[in-house]
Amino acid sequence: AQSVTQPDIHITVSEGASLELRCNYSYGATPYLFWYVQSPGQGLQLLLKYFSGDTLVQGIKGFEAEFKRSQSSFNLRKPSVHWSDAAEYFCAVVLMDSSYKLIFGSGTRLLVRP
């Protein structure tokens, strides 16, 4: 069955430090992958997506993610974290059947130390 795993429930980094959030997926075909961010009390905002082509994708707010088929991973990175990046981050894969439903990971909450 298709699934998405985010092994880190919480991550704390200092402002200005680099960040990597992990995401592993289980999917039979070529996955379409997404990272969303949710600030407190808000809906989900799309950070970036991978459909095909270059395995390093750039997103908004200075985020990037790398698709590694051999590791079934799609980790999110940012070279220098800002206090405003504190939020919850969700990795997701879309089912390419008639439903187009998203399968989400359980999320990683990012805390930023001043």
Added chain:
Amino acid sequence: DVKVTQSSRYLVKRTGEKVFLECVQDMDHENMFWYRQDPGLGLRLIYFSYDVKMKEKGDIPEGYSVSREKKERFSLILESASTNQTSMYLCASRYSNEQYFGPGTRLTVT
């Protein structure tokens, strides 16, 4: 810009009440979705619709129903609210391979 709106940001209901959560999108999208978000569980699909009057169960449909009478509107119905339905509810609509989310409704059932 795609706009997905939900009728309420916060809602408090009593056990046994019938609850309607409304979602409207302004981009003529065919597919719409209702997700439920709980800590540690991420988002789980309740129901989705791929056209007017067409609906399909998602992963956790028990205790919920939906209505789609017009293309732009997708309603989630809790026939008899229970405390275990206290949660954040997110609506989304789909264009191509991307889903656009509303701001969410935080429902508390007491």
